[in-house]
Amino acid sequence: MEKIQITLNINDKPCDVMVSPNDTLLEVLRDELDLTGSKDACSEGICGSCTIHMDGKPVRSCLTLAMEAVGTKIKTVEGLANGDELSDLQQSFIDHGAVQCGFCTPGMLMSADALLKENPSPDDKTIRKALAGNICRCTGYAKIVDAVAHTGNPQDNCPDCLTSSKPYKIQGE
Amino acid sequence: MSDYTIVGKRMPRVDSRAKVMGKAKFTADIKLPGMLVGKIKRSPYAHARILNIDTSKAIALPGVKSVVTGKDTEGVKWGVFAYTRDQEFIQTQKVRYIGDEVAGVAAVDEETALKALDLIDVEYEELPPVFDPMEAMVSETELIHEDFPNNVNIHVNIDTGQVDENFKKAYYIREDTYVAPEESYFQAEPYAIVARFDHEDCLEVWMPNGGPHMKSKPLSNAFKIPLHKVKVRKIAIGGAFGGRSEICPVDYICALLAKKTKRPVRIEFTREENTIATRQGHAMITTHKTGVDKEGRVLARETTCYMDGGAYSSTGPIATSVPFLSMEQVYRMESVRYNGYRVYTNKPIRGMIRTHGRGFACGLDIQLDMIADHLGIDPVEIRLRNCRKPGEYTSTKSYVDSCAMDETIHKAVEKSGFKEKWGKLPPFHGIGIGTNSVQTGFPMGIRGGSQSFIKFNEDGEATVMSGVVDNGQGNDNMLVQIAAEELGLLPEDIHLVSADTETTSSDPGSYSQVSTFVGGQAVMNAAKNCKEKLFEVAAKVLKVKPDTLAAKNRLIFVKDDPEKSIPIKKVVRISLLNFNSVNAEGGYWPKVDMKREWVKNPYGQMCEAFSFGTTIIEVKVDPDTGLVEVLEATAAQDVGYGINPLVLEGQFEGSIAMGGQGGMLTEYHEWEGGRCINPTMLDYKLPLACDMPPKINNIIVESIDPKGPYGAKEAAMSIAMSAAQGYSAAVSNAIGVYMDSFPLTPDKILAAIKKKKAQDEKEAPVKK
Numbered sequence: 030m031e032k033i034q035i036t037l038n039i040n041d042k043p044c045d046v047m048v049s050p051n052d053t054l055l056e057v058l059r060d061e062l063d064l065t066g067s068k069d070a071c072s073e074g075i076c077g078s079c080t081i082h083m084d085g086k087p088v089r090s091c092l093t094l095a096m097e098a099v100g101t102k103i104k105t106v107e108g109l110a111n112g113d114e115l116s117d118l119q120q121s122f123i124d125h126g127a128v129q130c131g132f133c134t135p136g137m138l139m140s141a142d143a144l145l146k147e148n149p150s151p152d153d154k155t156i157r158k159a160l161a162g163n164i165c166r167c168t169g170y171a172k173i174v175d176a177v178a179h180t181g182n183p184q185d186n187c188p189d190c191l192t193s194s195k196p197y198k199i200q201g202e
Numbered sequence: 203m204s205d206y207t208i209v210g211k212r213m214p215r216v217d218s219r220a221k222v223m224g225k226a227k228f229t230a231d232i233k234l235p236g237m238l239v240g241k242i243k244r245s246p247y248a249h250a251r252i253l254n255i256d257t258s259k260a261i262a263l264p265g266v267k268s269v270v271t272g273k274d275t276e277g278v279k280w281g282v283f284a285y286t287r288d289q290e291f292i293q294t295q296k297v298r299y300i301g302d303e304v305a306g307v308a309a310v311d312e313e314t315a316l317k318a319l320d321l322i323d324v325e326y327e328e329l330p331p332v333f334d335p336m337e338a339m340v341s342e343t344e345l346i347h348e349d350f351p352n353n354v355n356i357h358v359n360i361d362t363g364q365v366d367e368n369f370k371k372a373y374y375i376r377e378d379t380y381v382a383p384e385e386s387y388f389q390a391e392p393y394a395i396v397a398r399f400d401h402e403d404c405l406e407v408w409m410p411n412g413g414p415h416m417k418s419k420p421l422s423n424a425f426k427i428p429l430h431k432v433k434v435r436k437i438a439i440g441g442a443f444g445g446r447s448e449i450c451p452v453d454y455i456c457a458l459l460a461k462k463t464k465r466p467v468r469i470e471f472t473r474e475e476n477t478i479a480t481r482q483g484h485a486m487i488t489t490h491k492t493g494v495d496k497e498g499r500v501l502a503r504e505t506t507c508y509m510d511g512g513a514y515s516s517t518g519p520i521a522t523s524v525p526f527l528s529m530e531q532v533y534r535m536e537s538v539r540y541n542g543y544r545v546y547t548n549k550p551i552r553g554m555i556r557t558h559g560r561g562f563a564c565g566l567d568i569q570l571d572m573i574a575d576h577l578g579i580d581p582v583e584i585r586l587r588n589c590r591k592p593g594e595y596t597s598t599k600s601y602v603d604s605c606a607m608d609e610t611i612h613k614a615v616e617k618s619g620f621k622e623k624w625g626k627l628p629p630f631h632g633i634g635i636g637t638n639s640v641q642t643g644f645p646m647g648i649r650g651g652s653q654s655f656i657k658f659n660e661d662g663e664a665t666v667m668s669g670v671v672d673n674g675q676g677n678d679n680m681l682v683q684i685a686a687e688e689l690g691l692l693p694e695d696i697h698l699v700s701a702d703t704e705t706t707s708s709d710p711g712s713y714s715q716v717s718t719f720v721g722g723q724a725v726m727n728a729a730k731n732c733k734e735k736l737f738e739v740a741a742k743v744l745k746v747k748p749d750t751l752a753a754k755n756r757l758i759f760v761k762d763d764p765e766k767s768i769p770i771k772k773v774v775r776i777s778l779l780n781f782n783s784v785n786a787e788g789g790y791w792p793k794v795d796m797k798r799e800w801v802k803n804p805y806g807q808m809c810e811a812f813s814f815g816t817t818i819i820e821v822k823v824d825p826d827t828g829l830v831e832v833l834e835a836t837a838a839q840d841v842g843y844g845i846n847p848l849v850l851e852g853q854f855e856g857s858i859a860m861g862g863q864g865g866m867l868t869e870y871h872e873w874e875g876g877r878c879i880n881p882t883m884l885d886y887k888l889p890l891a892c893d894m895p896p897k898i899n900n901i902i903v904e905s906i907d908p909k910g911p912y913g914a915k916e917a918a919m920s921i922a923m924s925a926a927q928g929y930s931a932a933v934s935n936a937i938g939v940y941m942d943s944f945p946l947t948p949d950k951i952l953a954a955i956k957k958k959k960a961q962d963e964k965e966a967p968v969k970k
Contacts, residue, residue, distance in 0.1 A: 059231075063233070064224075065224070065227070065228075065230075065231035066223070066224020066225070067224070068228070068230075068390075068391070068440075069230065069392075069470075070390055070391065070392055070440075070473065070883075071473045071882060071883045071884075072472065072473065073473075073882065073883075073884060075882070075883040075884050076390070076883050078390065105224065106222075106223070106224035107223070107224045107225075109222075109223075109224075110223055115219070115222065115223070119222040119223070122218065122222050123214045123215075123218040123219060123222060124214055125848075126212075126214065126215070126848040126849060126851065126852045127852075128215065128217075128218040128221045128222060129441075129674045129675065129676065129852055129856065130389075130390055130391070130438075130439060130440045130441045130673065130674025131217070131218070131220075131221030131222075131226050131438060131440070131674065132228060132389075132390035132391045132438075132440030132441065132674075133390045134221050134222060135224045138222060153896060154892075156891070157890075157891040157892040157894075158891075158892055160890075160891040160892075161890045161891055161892045163891070164388075164390070164883060164888050164890065165390065165891075166387075166388055166389060166390050166441050166443075166856075166859075166860065166888065167390070167441055167674050167675075167852070167856045168852055168855060168856050168859075169852075169854075169855030169856045169857070169858050169859035169860075169863075169889075169894060169898065170855075170859070170889075170890075170891040170894050171851075171852075171855040171894070171898050172851070172852050172855065173891070174891060188212065189212060189214075189848060
């Protein structure tokens, strides 16, 4: 199919890219723009590994045509951190042991980030419902839910945050 | 207690930063210059003879760079053991399941490769297929493999003690049959492989694997090139659960396409291919006959299991044994007879999976509950009376050193309130207990041991080399924690080079739950040797004896006078100035019985340590819909020593999800003939966040194994398995029917409730 040039706004940067009308946004992100953080694990909108934000809303990039994304603001997992500085949610995932194999993590983060923007302190049920479109095979979800809950409601006595921020004190420092 | 600095601590994993930033590279993320796209042509028939393959139209398609068929393979066959080499990498004679590999294509893009697949003409002669293992054993039709009579692929026979005599002595005997269909891994990452031959004709490959050295050797054999010319590279891996252990045909096909085209080739599986054409869990029909004395102690047991093995052997001898071995480890059974039959059928290939034999284990546990019920004993008591104690031998003659089986039961019972709840819950509420044990290693011959190398850099930081692979369970972090602990460094000072066959020594990988015990211990020993060298240099500077020194927080100091210290970095530099590099090696080889063999001699020391786990589940069943709501899960495992409690908890919780929530409530494959009709995530019901119990209690029990590193052994597998048992027991308890067909889907639950109601009314028609 003949390719045409479009401009996408991805992670606050304009990106010129040649696409076929039937290219999915996921294909364009991964193959053309080298943004491989978004994963392809089912290609049919079930697993949630390809979740990105389109104008702030979580969207399955494997079910979205690249052409549909023209004129919208796209954010991928690569755009969550501010340079090397992780977002609170990303840090919370690390601190709470919410990452195992890491394949579902980008999609999980994007769904959770969208939830927290709508509802900054969601309860357990709300979190589980918001993440129901993201399949994780490793964690049993408990630590992911903890990580999201903690981002919304930081607690001073959380053992995981206490250990991670300064886990090992060096003598003399 | 211990005064460890780094191990035993809740440490966030070293690999998680790259993963939350989307920077971690998985196989499908690799892009190499000139890379082609590979695709596999698969059989549409369950059983058929290949008469002819015409690839001329495909090869003529512009953009197609190579088409390979069985003719290009020189008839190479794969099998884990010499006696199970029954799978050609590309079929030349016949196809044995829907999905069997018949050709491979490399093209400039996916669209072209897919078009080329359609242009390959394969002429088949259909043969009568067989899909049921019981039918396969008596079928008169053409054998699936001509040298395996009755389609029996593997027969494992274990017979110890006085089974027949003890049945005569038994006070009560039960015989029950339990069934469970196939389940699948559904790793988050669909299988993918990238292969290329480099400028020195070395084969370089990236793929999810359960052990890079387990992939390099068969590839070296298949291509008849030296082992050092196969470089399996490290790559992030999106889950394994037993399903990435062996070589699979696509590894060979991808490498062959790379060889033919002299270009890198990438093959990515679709979700359907990952389900159909990697491995699955075995369907099983298991009959347990158990004889007990008046107190419920098992006197004799006879178990017969028929396993649907699919089209090829895979890890058949192991898969036929492990369900039984786990049970003989967790429960004393001095007089036991086991016959396991793995039968070929025209269905996809079955291999090892995390919950080895859910129908097998759940059946044995449900039967134990039935026996307890008959004798008026509670489920906890009957387990305590039969469970494994330290210092005993299993029925197949493995010595069990560390064992805190009963502690896991006691702690889980206390935490869950089992005693208070048992028999007192309202209708359709239930509680159940499951117990299990898993091997920390299998006898793996030449690949059973691991060796590690450590070198210090002049900045005082260290590079650690190990063949251990991380499938997502946290092995990389485990190695870093151990190295940092032993070397007196901080985790961020350790640079890990692992899972790469060019730079690391042979290692069993994550296969058989042995990474910490063997690979971790090799790193520990290498680090100890390295530290000794540092101490010799430091001792001269500090004018003390080396054995008075300790290392911690980047310093070497005198144990009794910690103020007297020297930075490790300085010791390294002094050493280098004296023309001595600071490096060391260390290894670990478990003392197992090398004569033990899965089929020919299933007796002797299996591994050096066993884990023991208990899971208690509380559920509520909706009698109108048959839906199960899990209220609480409590998981307690004897892990030997918890190197990282944060990681362990995650492993326990994941085990509850896969073994219990999915494994016992929703996960199974459905078939239409030989075609799997639910190969994708849309139809195969994996547990979601909203399905999981709101509360999971994790209890880490430490028995400090005398041979494990810091006392550690296998972690969380006996939770995955006991979770299945806990779920089935809890649902059975809730509905008052002992279930014998798994998983416990709403249709089965509703049918059981209905049947029980009818029976109750018949037996007590005047009951209020």
